[in-house]
Amino acid sequence: MEKSYAPERIEARWRQRWEAGGAFAPHGDGTPFCIMIPPPNVTGTLHMGHAFQDALMDILTRWRRMQGRAALWQPGTDHAGIATQMVVERKLEREGRSRQELGRDAFVAEVWNWKRESGGRITDQLRRLGASVDWSRERFTMDDELSEAVREVFVQLYEQGLIYRGTRLVNWDPVLRTALSDLEVLASEEQGHLWHLRYPMAGSDAVLTVATTRPETMLGDTAVAVHPDDARYQAWIGKSVLLPLAEREIPIIADDYVDPEFGSGCVKITPAHDFNDYRMGLRHDLPLINIFTDTAHLNDAVPAAYRGLSREQARERVLADLDAQGLLEKTENHALTIPRGDRSGAIVEPYLTDQWYVRTEPLAREAVQAVRDGRIRFVPDNWSKTYYEWMQNIEDWCISRQLWWGHRIPAWYDADGNIYVGRDEQEVRAKHALDANLPLHQDEDVLDTWFSSALWPFSTLGWPRKSAELERFYPTDILVTGFDIIFFWVARMIMMGLRFAKDVPFRRVYVHGLVRDAHGQKMSKSKGNTIDPIDVIDGIGRDALVQKRVADLMDPGKAKAIGRITREEFPEGFPASGTDALRFCFAAQATFGRDVRFELPRVLGYRNFCNKLWNATRFALLHAERLDADAPDANPGLADRWIRHRLHTTAQDVAEHLEECRFDLAAQTLYDFVWHDFCDWYLELAKATLAQNGPEAQAQSTLQTLFETLEDALGLLHPFMPFITEELCQKLPQRQKDSDAMLVNAAWPQPEAVADAEDAVATIGWLQDFVGGIRRIRAEMDIAPGRPVPVLLDGWTAQDQARFGETEGWIMGLAKPESVRWLADGEPAPESATALVGNMRVLIPLSGLIDRDAELERLDRELKKLEGTRASVQGKLSNENFVSKAPADVVEQERKRLAELEAAHAQLARQREKIKQMEHA
RNA sequence: GGGUGCUUAGCUCAGUUGGGAGAGCGUCGCCCUUACAAGGCGGAUGUCGGGGGUUCAAGUCCCUCAGCACCCACCA
Helix, strand or coil: CCCCCCCCHHHHHHHHHHCCCCCCCCCCCCCEEEECCCHHHHCCCCCCCHHHHHHHHHHHHHHHCCCCCCEECCCCCEECCCHHHHHHHHHHHCCCHHHHHHHHHHHHHHHHHHHHHHHHHHHHHHHHCCCCCHHHEECCCCCHHHHEEEEEEEEHHCCCCCCEEEEEEEEEEECEEEEHHHHHHEEEEEEEEEEEEEEECCCCCEEEEEEEHHHHHHCCCCEECCCCCCHHHHHCCCEEEEECCCCCCEEEEEEECCCCCCCCCCEEEECCCCCHHHHHHHCCCCCCCCECCCCCCEECCHHHHHCCCHHHHHHHHHHHHHHHCEEEHHHHHHEEEEEECCCCCCCCEEEEEEEEEECCCCHHHHHHHHCCCCCCECCCCCCCHHHHHHHCCCCECCEEEEECCECCCCEEEEECCCECCCCCHHHHHHHHHHHCCCEEEEEEEEEEEHHHHHHHHCCCCCCCCCHHHHHCCCEEEEEEEEEEHHHHEEEEEHHHHHHHCCCCCEEEEEEEEECCCCCEECCCCCCCCCCHHHHHHHHHHHHHHHHHCCCCCCCHHHHHHHHHHHHHHHHHHEEECHHHHHHHHHHHHHEEEEEEEHHHHHHHHHHHHHHHHHHHHHHHCHHHHHCCCCCCCCCCCCHHHHHHHHHHHHHHHHHHHCCCCCCCHHHHHHHHHHHHHHHHHHHHHHHHHHHHHCCHHHHHHHHHHHHHHHHHHHHHHCCHHHHHHHHHHHHHHHHCCCCCHHHHHHHCCCCCCCCCCHHHHHHHHHHHHHHHHHHHHHHHCCCCCCCEEEEEEEECHHHHHHHHHHHHHHHHHHHHHEEECCCCCCCCCCCCCEEEEEEEEEEEEEECCCCCHHHHHHHHHHHHHHHHHHHHHHHHHCHHHHHHHHCCHHHHHHHHHHHHHHHHHHHHHHHHHHHHHHCCC
């Protein structure tokens, strides 16, 4: 066995063997357990967020599988409409081609090609993480079966009156030239201006001043509004102004919406290009004048001079022209929120179009109820508040997109514009008894990507067929996802699941935080602070890392700064940490309600943990030959009982934490057990036992405990660190017999409770104090660990003697005293350094070894600490209220504690006095 | 304007129903002790953001202020 752990040597082998062995398909007839992977973009690459999320899902899946559940982790990818279309369009652009040039069919074929080429990348990366998804069930949102589910849901919703086509203002992305849902629009706080424009009164010399942040839209104004109670404008209501430049007369109306305090108290109304104005237009029956093309250039509805200008050009031109006419009163700086498309970054334009909508209110009502009555639980629970908040204010969902990549809307039109919705053209013709010669054309638009994602929990399982998988695995057990898509995805899955699969899609939703960089910054390509999880696993050189970060930057000017910062932060690049260390790191960081900062040193810490585990196994294997499988069961020794008890409680705690999705606590518990209990103490104790010439039965008991504990620890760690645990487990002597048995298929360890654990815990604790005391004196007095020192014991009890009798061999091995002598009652001790074990004093005589002043200083420090604690306990106990009101057991505990503190203090004080006197003598 | 979360050691974070402030990393000292120097042993380090309240007792519950972050929202 290699002296050090080298992850790259073991991971590929096990990935291959697990998959070949069909380990990831659900098997057995245990209670089903199912997790749906949030399908990543098919052409995307794995980022830290995925790795984090996938690590957690895999921990749950592997754990449940080991518990005997028929576990299915359903994999697959999403077609990601806009994102994928943009990527392919950009690729075409580089090749000097364009989507429009190709035409729809050729373009879609091009995207499929792209998907075939690059679609395997993210699934390969998922494999690298050790994700135990059932690859045989991999799905894609545009698979035939899933597309069928999409059409089925669309048709049924339409028939239920929950899908309709409507003409309204939508969020229009003029760069992508498609409608967007509300969720795809992000508000960004930006610095702008507030322009005060003068609108002359019709048939009068007076002017009305309106304030606006978008002067270019004035060409589409169809009214000016004031507050009905605003004294300044009472006389004007009902009259009209002459709209400058456009030379149209528009009315002055009164509406509560207007805030008299803001600007001039007078608002221009552009119903076709502003959501508020649109609503006001409806209230006052105002005409709508659309002045934009779908690329946000001015159209023919404006005077010839402005036609064809972009929004930006139009603004300048309008302002200049107004100014020239003396109609620009003033310009103020003004901060405002600007809506931008989440993909393109373009300023979104409210734009009047025909789109398809889902009526969400009835669906949302059912979806809220499912969370209210606990059929779905958010973990942590506070996310349910966010969910309610949104669901109660939900707007209808615009589901049509003017894209080519996606599920085409199953609606057909005849020449008269009649709409026919159906599963396919044939069905539509049959259903509406349409003549075979009547020309029909299908809606050009595709559905919002999230429409098919919303069906994922049941479409992947075979719906609308009543498949066995659907029957077995739906509702799924838990969804693991980020808070950023609660609205996009989680809420919509709940709505669709309840309506079509007739039950909740999952029973719990575990919401994790965002993975940020070490400084708490969001990772992004443009900031140049992204970290590829695969690079953490395999390691990457500094220069390669820099190169990766500066490649394909939107703003190449940033390359230099990014390079500098990267070199500074990672002068050595990343060392290879291995998948297990990365996974364990994620688990350890997965606490509730907090984003996680990814710090390389922490991963390295867990790589060291892997190495520790590796070497602990190596140690055990050195003794494998001595293990006699046929040895009769001996009475387990003290240390054996102690470690078995610790193993038992560890296993229980880990399972409890996992039930509650406290991955951090589970990981911490395992880390502590393996490193501190098993390696630091038990292996050292076992070493001593095995080295001594004691009875062979005792050695065999130790060996049995050693190997069994190690095997169980590997089992408990397996969901977190699948590769190294599988590798090490195979090497254990008890595993050698059955070479086909893999840990991935093993049962979750359930170590037995130890009957007389209390005694073992107390005695080992006593031993730890004893050994620790001597070590501390050595360390502080600069006595080399190997140098033998005589030890005297004073103030001991029969119990101390009994315990020493049980642990003498270990103490001699671990603390290396030259000799141990029990002082008789009243026997004078030489001046010594002191440690306390309970009330017994462990003394190491000063002669020649110990610095008297240093020991006095040390004692003073100890005494001061004791005095501080003592004072606080005394304070409590001398408080009558505490004694009378606190529970009796708490009071009793404090009394006991005070007695202990006082005894300890007395012992040390006595010791100090002694040294002091001897000094004077 | 509504809503949520965070503030604990130099750094990153645990601290479950109120009852002796913890871990990892870093740091300091000693040690290449035959599983592991990616290691061992030991040490130091905290007005638990500020203020107020409830309580015998508050990092933990309540109020308030401050700072940071995020989400939602139609003020031109």
